[in-house]
Every structure is written in structure tokens, then in C-alpha cells.
Amino acid sequence: MTEDERAVALADELERAGDLRSPEWRRAVERVPRHVFVPAFFERTDTPDRGTLWTPVHSDDDRWLDLAYRDETWVTQLDGHITPHDVDEPVGGDPTSSSTLPGLVVRMLEDLDVDDGANVLEVGTGSGYSTALLCERLGAGKVTSIEVDAGVAANAAAALRRAGHVPNLVVGDGLDGCPLAAPYDRIIATCSVRTIPSAWLVQARPGGRILVTVTGWLGGYELALLEVGDGGVAEGRFLPGAISFMVARPQAPPVVGDERWRAAFEMLADAGARPAVVGPGVLKDWTGAFVAQLAAPTVVAQAVRVDGGPWVEYCLDTASGAVAFLTPDADGGWTVRQAGPKRIWDDVEAAVRTWRDAGSPAKERFRIRTDGRVQTVSLDAPGGPVSWAPPL
Ligand SMILES: C[S@@+](CC[C@H](N)C(=O)[O-])C[C@H]1O[C@@H](n2cnc3c(N)ncnc32)[C@H](O)[C@@H]1O
Known part of the structure; x- marks a missing residue:
């Protein structure tokens, strides 16, 4: 297949998937040679022992042209500086630039x-x-x-x-x-x-x-x-x-170093414990995570597993230094321990309960408004609209 034919085949695929809906954008997809924009990229592999690895794919690789026209995101930079030309072997790292799907x-x-x-x-x-x-x-x-x-x-x-x-x-x-x-x-x-x-x-x-x-x-x-x-x-x-x-x-989250996490864990020794009404699974739910961060805009979270034990969730408010620590109970529930100037998991639970009481609506029921100073996300809940305008 020629490169032009590959671009047409990609347009066909995007049209079948319902992403491409108009003749004007179809013409654009047919005419743009994607391979020119991804002369080299990283292919992702998730490994059990080393986590996510990125394998460089260059234009002399037999598979390169096929892959270039796939409906896939190709990562082109890791950690703000590593390009596929810098490495020959699979490497770890966080994607910082790509050609989007x-x-x-x-x-x-x-x-x-x-x-x-x-x-x-x-x-x-x-x-x-x-x-x-x-x-x-x-x-x-x-x-x-x-x-x-x-x-x-x-x-x-x-x-x-x-x-x-x-x-x-x-x-x-x-x-x-x-x-x-x-x-x-x-x-x-x-x-x-x-x-x-x-x-x-x-x-x-x-x-x-x-x-x-x-x-x-x-x-x-x-x-x-x-x-x-x-x-x-x-x-x-x-x-x-x-x-x-x-x-x-x-606007990326601040990097929380090991020392800061260690200090956070130490605060938990004196923290009060109570059964959690909402477990950390909410952070794995697409809309749930969005609602949680509206209530806790400066909080970062990290799931940690010590010595093959259960996964526990650590939350740290990077603004106030408050912490919350969620551990699994034998009965399938969770215990939350909180310390510091505010109770961050209380705030998360309040927002998540509002959302759940409204029937856990999908994103289409939320609205967003901004005047450049205050950004408000509101939900049309049965008892009247609820808004979050988090100080950021
Ligand atoms: C997903 S990639 C863009 C994909 C691109 N539209 C394409 O089709 O290839 C996101 C890009 O945003 C850039 N970026 C991140 N923060 C930015 C900022 N504040 N201003 C401009 N670009 C930014 C990153 O460096 C990265 O190259």
C-alpha cells in the first residue's frame, strides 16, 4: 500500500468508528501524511516486573509505516527530554509529547x-x-x-x-x-x-x-x-x-518527593480513624475521580503496597499539608485516617455523596462556567443545582 492509500484507509477506519463525520475533515485526513509527523516514536509495553516500558520504533523498522497509520497514540517524548533517537532499548518514563490517537x-x-x-x-x-x-x-x-x-x-x-x-x-x-x-x-x-x-x-x-x-x-x-x-x-x-x-x-501536579511522603506518613501515627463511607475505588471511576478532585483540587494521591500487602491509598493536600490514609478492612470496607489542618477525605466524601445521591450522573449533566478568575462546575441535581468553585 502506498502512503496515500494508507491515509485513505485511515480515513475509512475513522469514518466507520464514527469519529470522522464530515467530507471536509475526511479530505484533510486523506491528504495529511501521518508518517511524516511520526518519524520515530515509542511503543508501550506493560510488564509485570518493570512496569510500563517504552520501546523505540524508528523509520528503518519494518513495522514503522504500518504503525504510523494506525489509529493509535504514538508517544514521541518521555520525561520532557527523552526521544526515540536517544535510546535503543525499552525504557521507563512518563510521556510528555505524542501524536494523539x-x-x-x-x-x-x-x-x-x-x-x-x-x-x-x-x-x-x-x-x-x-x-x-x-x-x-x-x-x-x-x-x-x-x-x-x-x-x-x-x-x-x-x-x-x-x-x-x-x-x-x-x-x-x-x-x-x-x-x-x-x-x-x-x-x-x-x-x-x-x-x-x-x-x-x-x-x-x-x-x-x-x-x-x-x-x-x-x-x-x-x-x-x-x-x-x-x-x-x-x-x-x-x-x-x-x-x-x-x-x-x-498546571501539572507538584512532584512530591519521598521525604515529603515520609513526613506525611508520620503524621498518620496520631490520626483519628473512622470507617470510610467512600473508598478509594472512586478514584478509579471516570466521573468519580473528576468529582473527587473538584472537592480536593490541590490533593495528590498515591496507591502503595508494602511487602506484598494490600494496596493502600495515601492522599496529601499539597496546599495545606493535610493527609488522609485509606486501608482496606477484612470485611471489604475501608478505614480512613486523617491528620493535618483539614479533613481532605471528608471533603471528597461530601462531593461524591452529592453526586451519588443525584444518581451518579455522567458528565453530560455537569456544566462549566469561567470568567477567568473563578471556574465553576455545577451539577443539575434533583434537589437543585450544586456547584463547586474550588480555590486552585
Ligand atoms: C498530546 S501532545 C499534542 C498532540 C498533537 N496535537 C498531535 O496531534 O500530535 C500535547 C502537547 O502539549 C504540549 N504542552 C504541554 N503543556 C503546554 C503548554 N502549557 N503550552 C503549549 N504546549 C504545551 C506538550 O509538550 C505536548 O507536545
Whole structure:
């Protein structure tokens, strides 16, 4: 199969899956050579003994071209600096840049609902693949894309040039937007944010839309589509689907070192214990984790297993230093121990109970509103709307 045929086959696959819904975006997928944007990437393997490992795949690998046109996310950078060219063997690390699953990229572009001539800001250029799709659809003159990592941005710029596109590429923090090319009809982010930046509200045209995954530090993610009103207030809803993106670098959770965790564990020696009404399993539930982090926006959690014993959950509020520690009981329940200036698991339980009392509704029942200073997520519960506006 030629590369052109592979792009057409990818478009067929995305159309069958329901991600690709319009002839305009179909034409873009058919014309963008994805292999140009992923000349090398990492393939993920989950191992029982060494955790997740990343195996480099280069363009001289027999499988490379096939893989490049698969509807899969290909990680292109680990830990903010390791590229597939740096290693020959499988390595550990956290993904920090990728070419996102084409089905997700296309679905988001369809949800963005652009008209011909729309001026678009993309945050998170990454490999440049989604930027190229935007250029095919709207013309490079209507596309501004910002990438925080200079090396990633340089690779994307080279790939875009090879594919025949010269959009406005900016190296910098996309949370500041790009005032020079504003106002935008649409802003789309392929990294997630805890709070929608006020710069985006200022730089979006009234009536413009923002499509971004809203996240937090307990691992909940929801894709939000907001419309910007006249006074710089944006309101919107959450779209269906389990969608997650790496968090925008300045909004990533602080790294909690071993020493800080050790100090947290020591506080638990004097902590009061009670049966937990909500166990840590809520953090594994897609919407549950999202609700939990609304109530505990500065809390990070870590599941730990000591000497082959049961998994226990440690939570630490990075703002106040408060801790909560959940251990399993013999009867299948959980005990929570809390210490420090606040009771963080009490807050999580209160929010989760509100959500459960409303029938554990899915994300489509939540609304989001921001004026750039206060971001509120509200739930249309049977007893009236409930809102969370966490201080972040
Ligand atoms: C999932 S990748 C983007 C995928 C890309 N759209 C594609 O199709 O290849 C997310 C990118 O966001 C970038 N990023 C993270 N924080 C950012 C920020 N504050 N401003 C701009 N880019 C950011 C990362 O460096 C990474 O390259």
C-alpha cells in the first residue's frame, strides 16, 4: 500500500468508528501524511516486573509505516527530554509529547464545528499532525499553534514544512495564548488544563468556542466545550467519551518527593480513624475521580503496597499539608485516617455523596462556567443545582 492509500484507509477506519463525520475533515485526513509527523516514536509495553516500558520504533523498522497509520497514540517524548533517537532499548518514563490517537483528534476537530475562514488557536502542537489537519481544512494562514517544548516545536515545524504547510507556530506557554493572531473563532487544546486560562477568554471572539480537556490532580478528565460570551465569560458542557490528555506543563501536579511522603506518613501515627463511607475505588471511576478532585483540587494521591500487602491509598493536600490514609478492612470496607489542618477525605466524601445521591450522573449533566478568575462546575441535581468553585 502506498502512503496515500494508507491515509485513505485511515480515513475509512475513522469514518466507520464514527469519529470522522464530515467530507471536509475526511479530505484533510486523506491528504495529511501521518508518517511524516511520526518519524520515530515509542511503543508501550506493560510488564509485570518493570512496569510500563517504552520501546523505540524508528523509520528503518519494518513495522514503522504500518504503525504510523494506525489509529493509535504514538508517544514521541518521555520525561520532557527523552526521544526515540536517544535510546535503543525499552525504557521507563512518563510521556510528555505524542501524536494523539487520530480518531480522537478528528473527533475533537468535528466537535470544534469550524466554518471556512475560521481563525483557530491550537495549544499543544506536539507532532504537528493535528496542526496539519487544521491547515488542510482552513489554510495555514488561519492556524496558530503553540508548543511549550522548543525541541518538539522544531520537529513539528520541520514535519509541517515537509507536508507543505507553514502555519503560525509559536514556542511558548499556550496558557498565555497568542495575542498577536487574536481574535480567534475557535481555541482547541490537545493538552489538558485545571483551569481555563483567562488569556483564552480575552483572545476568543464573542461567540467563539473553546474545546479543552479539564483535569485535576486526582486523575479525572472531562472534555469541555464552552462558548465565550460578550463579557469574557465562557459557559459550556462536557462531551461524552473517556478522553484524557497530558496536563499543560505549568498546571501539572507538584512532584512530591519521598521525604515529603515520609513526613506525611508520620503524621498518620496520631490520626483519628473512622470507617470510610467512600473508598478509594472512586478514584478509579471516570466521573468519580473528576468529582473527587473538584472537592480536593490541590490533593495528590498515591496507591502503595508494602511487602506484598494490600494496596493502600495515601492522599496529601499539597496546599495545606493535610493527609488522609485509606486501608482496606477484612470485611471489604475501608478505614480512613486523617491528620493535618483539614479533613481532605471528608471533603471528597461530601462531593461524591452529592453526586451519588443525584444518581451518579455522567458528565453530560455537569456544566462549566469561567470568567477567568473563578471556574465553576455545577451539577443539575434533583434537589437543585450544586456547584463547586474550588480555590486552585
Ligand atoms: C498530546 S501532545 C499534542 C498532540 C498533537 N496535537 C498531535 O496531534 O500530535 C500535547 C502537547 O502539549 C504540549 N504542552 C504541554 N503543556 C503546554 C503548554 N502549557 N503550552 C503549549 N504546549 C504545551 C506538550 O509538550 C505536548 O507536545
